[in-house]
Amino acid sequence: MKKGLTAKGVAALREPGKYADGGGLYLQVTIGTDGTPRKSWLLRYVSPETKRERSIGLGTLDDLSLAEARDARDAARALIRAGADPIEERERIGQRARIEAAEAVAKATTFDQCAAAFIASHNAAWKNPKHRQQWQNTWRLMRAQCSVLCRSRRLILVS
Known part of the structure; x- marks a missing residue:
């Protein structure tokens, strides 16, 4: 053998x-x-x-x-x-580990960080300065609306 x-x-x-x-x-x-x-x-x-x-x-x-x-x-x-x-x-x-890592990053990312990252990544595509400003204003407005909603429901919005 x-x-x-x-x-x-x-x-x-x-x-x-x-x-x-x-x-x-x-x-x-x-x-x-x-x-x-x-x-x-x-x-x-x-x-x-x-x-x-x-x-x-x-x-x-x-x-x-x-x-x-x-x-x-x-x-x-x-x-x-x-x-x-x-x-x-x-x-x-x-796959499960990649999903858990992505979820951890998503939970740790605030609305302001997400908005800033989006604007930074798309900034070069917006040739018109007015268009850039419109995007920033839109995000600020959404942030304010989220803050009001969170306060009305006694939630904490981390910025």
Whole structure:
């Protein structure tokens, strides 16, 4: 019976190719443009969502040791057993993080900051000085109306 990879064996590999450890985990060795070997971990699996074979990169050998790569493989295989595709799950997590970051910025941005940013970004397109002034006046009027509305409803408008 063939054994999996060893830490010493992984360090010694120099020939390009994919070297199996077991359970779908592979060490991929490629040669970089400078001639040195590049080593990264791949997990090959069948997606429970599409029923197609897929490969997901787990990281480089510099980032993950053999033991850490095996742990990452086991975590990904647990997702697969639960019916989730690890690549799709990674994308969902990334999308969720981007949405949360955008929401945090939106919550921290005041009306005045938003108006100033809009005017600054469109200022060059407004050739007529009167047109620029009209936009600034419109924003000031909207700000005043928001302030009145907030006071009438006992809300706090941060400027």
